[in-house]
Amino acid sequence: MDSIRLDNILFNKVTVNFDDRFTLSEINWSIEPNQHWVITGTNGSGKSALAAVLAGVGDIENGTISGLPKNVGLVSFEAQAELIAKELKKDDADIMDVISLGTPVHEMIFDDCQDPELAHVLVEKFGLSKLLDRAFRKLSTGETRKVMLIRALSSKPDLLILDEPFDGLDVDTLAMLQAHLASIVDTTPMVLVLNRFDEMPDFITHIALLDKKKGNQGRLELTVDKSDERAFNELYQLLHLKTTDLSVPEADPTNKLPALDPNQPLVKLNQATIQYGDTIIVDKLDWTIEQGQHWQLSGPNGCGKTGVLSLITGDHPQCYSNDIFVFGFQRGNGESIWQIKQFIGYVSTALQWEYRVSTSCKNVIISGFYDSIGMYSKSTDNQKKIADQWLALLGMTDRADQPFNKLSYGDQRLLLIARAMVKHPPLLILDEPCLGLDDMNRQLVLALIERICEGKETTVLYVNHHAEDQIKGIENHLGLKKNN
Amino acid sequence: MANYFNTLPLREQLAQLAKCRFMDSSEFADGVEALKGKKIVVIGCGAQGLNQGLNLRDSGLDVSYTLRAAAIAEKRQSWKNATENGFVVGTYQELIPTADVVLNLTPDKQHTPVVTEIMPLMKKDACLSYSHGFNIVEEGMKIREDLTVIMVAPKCPGSEVRAEYVRGFGVPTLIAVHEDNDPKGEGLALAKAYAVGTGGHKAGVLMSSFIAEVKSDLMGEQTILCGMLQTGSILCFDKMVEEGIDAGYASRLIQFGWETITEALKYGGVTNMLDRLSNPAKIKAFDLSEELKLIMRPLYNKHQDDIISGHFSQTMMEDWANDDKNLLGWRAETAETNFEKTPAGDVEISEQEFFDNGILMVAMVKAGVELAFETMTAAGIIAESAYYESLHETPLIANTIARKKLYEMNATISDTAEYGCYLYNHACLPLLGDFMKGIKTDVIGKGLSTEDNGVDNARLIEVNAALRSHPVEAIGGVLRGHMADMKKIV
Numbered sequence: 001m002d003s004i005r006l007d008n009i010l011f012n013k014v015t016v017n018f019d020d021r022f023t024l025s026e027i028n029w030s031i032e033p034n035q036h037w038v039i040t041g042t043n044g045s046g047k048s049a050l051a052a053v054l055a056g057v058g059d060i061e062n063g064t065i066s067g068l069p070k071n072v073g074l075v076s077f078e079a080q081a082e083l084i085a086k087e088l089k090k091d092d093a094d095i096m097d098v099i100s101l102g103t104p105v106h107e108m109i110f111d112d113c114q115d116p117e118l119a120h121v122l123v124e125k126f127g128l129s130k131l132l133d134r135a136f137r138k139l140s141t142g143e144t145r146k147v148m149l150i151r152a153l154s155s156k157p158d159l160l161i162l163d164e165p166f167d168g169l170d171v172d173t174l175a176m177l178q179a180h181l182a183s184i185v186d187t188t189p190m191v192l193v194l195n196r197f198d199e200m201p202d203f204i205t206h207i208a209l210l211d212k213k214k215g216n217q218g219r220l221e222l223t224v225d226k227s228d229e230r231a232f233n234e235l236y237q238l239l240h241l242k243t244t245d246l247s248v249p250e251a252d253p254t255n256k257l258p259a260l261d262p263n264q265p266l267v268k269l270n271q272a273t274i275q276y277g278d279t280i281i282v283d284k285l286d287w288t289i290e291q292g293q294h295w296q297l298s299g300p301n302g303c304g305k306t307g308v309l310s311l312i313t314g315d316h317p318q319c320y321s322n323d324i325f326v327f328g329f330q331r332g333n334g335e336s337i338w339q340i341k342q343f344i345g346y347v348s349t350a351l352q353w354e355y356r357v358s359t360s361c362k363n364v365i366i367s368g369f370y371d372s373i374g375m376y377s378k379s380t381d382n383q384k385k386i387a388d389q390w391l392a393l394l395g396m397t398d399r400a401d402q403p404f405n406k407l408s409y410g411d412q413r414l415l416l417i418a419r420a421m422v423k424h425p426p427l428l429i430l431d432e433p434c435l436g437l438d439d440m441n442r443q444l445v446l447a448l449i450e451r452i453c454e455g456k457e458t459t460v461l462y463v464n465h466h467a468e469d470q471i472k473g474i475e476n477h478l479g480l481k482k483n484n
Numbered sequence: 485m486a487n488y489f490n491t492l493p494l495r496e497q498l499a500q501l502a503k504c505r506f507m508d509s510s511e512f513a514d515g516v517e518a519l520k521g522k523k524i525v526v527i528g529c530g531a532q533g534l535n536q537g538l539n540l541r542d543s544g545l546d547v548s549y550t551l552r553a554a555a556i557a558e559k560r561q562s563w564k565n566a567t568e569n570g571f572v573v574g575t576y577q578e579l580i581p582t583a584d585v586v587l588n589l590t591p592d593k594q595h596t597p598v599v600t601e602i603m604p605l606m607k608k609d610a611c612l613s614y615s616h617g618f619n620i621v622e623e624g625m626k627i628r629e630d631l632t633v634i635m636v637a638p639k640c641p642g643s644e645v646r647a648e649y650v651r652g653f654g655v656p657t658l659i660a661v662h663e664d665n666d667p668k669g670e671g672l673a674l675a676k677a678y679a680v681g682t683g684g685h686k687a688g689v690l691m692s693s694f695i696a697e698v699k700s701d702l703m704g705e706q707t708i709l710c711g712m713l714q715t716g717s718i719l720c721f722d723k724m725v726e727e728g729i730d731a732g733y734a735s736r737l738i739q740f741g742w743e744t745i746t747e748a749l750k751y752g753g754v755t756n757m758l759d760r761l762s763n764p765a766k767i768k769a770f771d772l773s774e775e776l777k778l779i780m781r782p783l784y785n786k787h788q789d790d791i792i793s794g795h796f797s798q799t800m801m802e803d804w805a806n807d808d809k810n811l812l813g814w815r816a817e818t819a820e821t822n823f824e825k826t827p828a829g830d831v832e833i834s835e836q837e838f839f840d841n842g843i844l845m846v847a848m849v850k851a852g853v854e855l856a857f858e859t860m861t862a863a864g865i866i867a868e869s870a871y872y873e874s875l876h877e878t879p880l881i882a883n884t885i886a887r888k889k890l891y892e893m894n895a896t897i898s899d900t901a902e903y904g905c906y907l908y909n910h911a912c913l914p915l916l917g918d919f920m921k922g923i924k925t926d927v928i929g930k931g932l933s934t935e936d937n938g939v940d941n942a943r944l945i946e947v948n949a950a951l952r953s954h955p956v957e958a959i960g961g962v963l964r965g966h967m968a969d970m971k972k973i974v
Contacts, residue, residue, distance in 0.1 A: 276568055315650075317538060321570035334520060337542035338652075357651070372652025376686060 007067040014063035041210030043410030046218025073157030102135035119154035142301030170300035249389035251424035270323035299480030345420035348431035368419035503693035518677035525583035531642030533589035580605040595619035617694035622797035633665035654683025704873030706904025712852035721823035732829020742882035772847035814906035
């Protein structure tokens with residue numbers, strides 16, 4: 001990539017409609033080729049939507065946009081989810097009796113690649129060399145993200161749009177990516193969508209702040225030139241509003257779990273191993289979680305964090321070939337997976353992808369009582385009341401009956417966190433819960449976790465990458481290393 | 485081995501064909517109890533084998549896999565599927581003698597050699613389960629007298645069987661007991677527990693018979709499901725190209741059109757599929773389908789007669805014995821059709837446009853579904869079975885065509901379905917020759933050119949009434965209602 005090929009992009013009173021789910025209204029905006037922007041704002045204000053407009057998504061109802069680039073490199077959760085959904089659709093295990101292996105990573109990266117040389121370098125830097133032959137859909141969340149980034153970076157884009165590029169990346173990868181972005185500032189104009197203000201790279205020159213309007217509408221509230229210090233500081237203040245006093249809604253007293261023996265650990269993994277062919281993902285891990293002993297789990301992408309968690313939740317098929325004791329059950333002795341899951345509240349990015357059923361926001365919260373994705377039983381009045389309390393806490397009362405799959409990524413995430421907490425489970429597993437949340441909601445969620453840690457009924461297992469997202473009350477730490 | 489169905493007296497044949505009952509959820513109150521502590525050994529680790537096994541194990545049951553010694557020694561894909569999921573894997577000799585229940589989830593064609601090989605190894609009084617009754621009914625396999633023989637067949641692809649279970653739900657499932665092999669009268673209890681173990685009881689279970697399952701399944705797959713869609717694809721494509729429509733557009737309209745229009749069928753039956761059309765187009769589609777039904781009815785009758793008499797399976801098995809000469813020849817021919825060779829063009833077709841420009845395709849689906857249903861019920865198959873094997877499964881094949889077109893669709897469906905599909909296609913193409921001469925782009929490719937959407941009231945009322953009063957709509961309403969009740973988002 002030698003020189004900037006971007007013209008001025010000019011939005012003139014633009015109103016964009018996204019399948020009638022969401023509208024960005026009356027946007028006036030100009031991006032010049034030598035600028036690098038951050039788009040920020042609250043959850044549901046249309047940050048990702050505005051970025052997507054730059055990539056040609058959405059129906060323009062009013063106004064004009066000129067200068068949109070032809071070749072856009074786009075990395076976002078939506079694009080990632082779409083790619084994964086596409087891969088799942090290729091799973092031809094239907095009428096025929098074949099198990100599809102999916103597209104291998106090297107094909108995802110090198111087919112249609114504009115700059116294979118760069119792609120090779122990035123594969124090496126991102127540590128994906130060993131995964132090139134693995135099926136794309138078998139990758140972990142962080143690994144898929146890396147593949148998306150390499151595809152975009154090596155596509156010689158006129159404009160690079162990165163929607164939450166740093167979420168889900170471990171510390172080393174994060175530093176590497178930031179360094180790489182800094183090295184291409186002179187040739188590649190960039191637009192970053194960031195929820196976390198503190199992640200803003202130094203090379204950013206402008207900030208666009210979006211705000212949520214009534215209904216499903218977003219508006220471009222203001223744009224700030226970063227060199228204008230006063231304006232910048234005001235914006236910073238605005239985004240760091242403190243959360244007020246809050247309390248966690250009560251559990252459902254009619255929902256009775258079998259009693260656990262207080263003298264036994266909640267979880268005991270003995271020499272736990274996950275292995276595919278000759279590849280060992282988790283190697284002989286011993287781990288005991290006592291009741292009331294809160295844990296933080298961390299480690300680089302691909303070190304098997306999700307694998308370890310799914311051994312505990314029973315979602316990993318190899319939980320049956322390991323020595324695992326959970327909630328009084330030695331696994332593989334005739335217990336059903338629902339007997340295990342009743343003790344667990346769980347949230348993760350993978351869950352969010354799997355939660356692809358059309359149901360209302362309120363039902364998503366209530367489904368936490370049933371450990372189901374979607375609702376297949378009648379809910380009780382008590383459960384509905386508790387769900388309403390959670391919706392109020394999240395400021396989403398007005399959306400109780402709206403379909404879950406029409407919400408923004410961040411709003412969906414908040415509901416899934418409520419779903420995980422709603423029954424006050426003996427074990428609450430939060431796998432990078434704050435991914436996709438704006439600063440305010442992140443504070444809210446961290447405060448909620450703190451409250452839950454203070455209580456006696458729930459033991460918290462918290463996974464995160466961000467060193468600053470420390471939670472008071474979590475004193476035990478397990479760091480996993482990459483196994484190759 | 486003699487065709488089992490043909491050994492029965494007429495009275496018994498009719499009774500077996502008429503078996504199919506939607507079970508009440510209270511009948512599953514015992515859960516998986518009947519299988520608790522029993523050793524379940526699965527033969528075959530393809531999509532059904534693996535995913536059913538995962539579900540059964542997550543329901544607290546003891547599941548392991550048995551594969552041929554060669555598959556284990558060479559670490560074939562089936563071996564990897566089973567071991568990477570943490571299952572015990574062993575040879576027939578190692579595991580079959582220990583099994584209380586053996587689930588035979590291999591392809592139909594392997595049933596005779598597989599069952600012949602494992603039967604002597606099976607424990608006395610154990611249970612053998614099938615997911616398709618071809619081997620018992622058509623090949624007349626005799627199972628040892630002490631063994632209990634049941635069938636449990638989830639009516640969805642293996643990947644969905646797993647995905648729905650993980651969500652906390654399940655997929656509709658058909659169960660049956662082979663009455664000649666139910667020495668201790670425990671077949672039904674075992675089949676019910678198996679259905680619970682895979683999550684099927686949450687989505688609805690049909691109690692059927694081996695015979696009803698086989699005779700209706702064969703009829704559905706060779707006529708409306710695969711045959712009609714194959715013939716329709718070839719005819720509609722060639723017609724559009726002949727009439728000057730861009731070949732890329734035509735290819736896309738067909739490849740993705742079946743999926744789009746049958747999605748409407750899945751949700752609201754034939755009525756809803758036609759309701760997606762404008763009033764003039766609906767009347768047009770109705771008239772075309774009436775004409776098609778008149779022309780094709782003798783063909784549907786012949787298929788059903790050959791299935792009932794055993795002629796179909798006999799000729800197919802002769803081809804199996806002849807190294808699949810016919811099957812492979814016909815498969816190669818499919819690859820050479822113009823539709824297959826023309827990739828879908830890079831044009832956008834909106835969801836509604838598939839209906840508006842595909843009136844003939846809608847008419848073909850309607851004619852095929854109704855004829856298959858009418859023919860099956862006339863042959864003594866009960867409406868519930870006929871519905872599942874015609875209307876309910878059509879979207880699955882349409883979905884496969886959307887992803888893989890005809891050649892791959894045929895290569896991936898079961899051999900019985902593929903063989904029947906070609907028989908149908910070869911007979912149906914010439915049969916519709918004259919009919920197609922009268923077809924223009926208004927019903928395939930471009931849509932009606934009428935500026936005025938007006939129709940005659942009396943005629944519209946007639947057409948709507950005919951659509952809504954067809955028996956496939958009556959039973960469809962009831963069965964879809966059951967499903968919706970169970971899946972209702974409260």
